Amino acid sequence: xxxxxxxxxxxxxxxxxxxxxxxxxxxxxxxxxxxxxxxxxxxxxxxxxxxxxxxxxxxxxxxxxxxxxxxxxxxxxxxxxxxxxxxxxxxxxxxxx
Numbered sequence: 001x002x003x004x005x006x007x008x009x010x011x012x013x014x015x016x017x018x019x020x021x022x023x024x025x026x027x028x029x030x031x032x033x034x035x036x037x038x039x040x041x042x043x044x045x046x047x048x049x050x051x052x053x054x055x056x057x058x059x060x061x062x063x064x065x066x067x068x069x070x071x072x073x074x075x076x077x078x079x080x081x082x083x084x085x086x087x088x089x090x091x092x093x094x095x096x097x
């Protein structure tokens with residue numbers, strides 16, 4: 001009662017061809033998809049790194065400004081103390097002369 005005895009093998013052959021075509025399409029499209037994803041990840045990582053670098057630069061500038069200010073204050077204190085010590089030395093020297 002097989003009207004078309006070749007239909008079974010033909011369906012199997014078509015399924016094999018379809019599966020092979022799907023695999024070939026996957027092999028072609030997968031690297032493109034992965035390349036796009038990796039490019040997006042690389043861009044995101046670069047943006048995050050730049051943001052962190054900017055934060056570190058800002059914090060370092062703040063530290064440098066603080067150190068400059070404090071060193072300036074110390075310089076002023078030392079100058080005042082040297083001036084006071086010089087006056088005191090002069091007064092002592094004038095007393096003994």
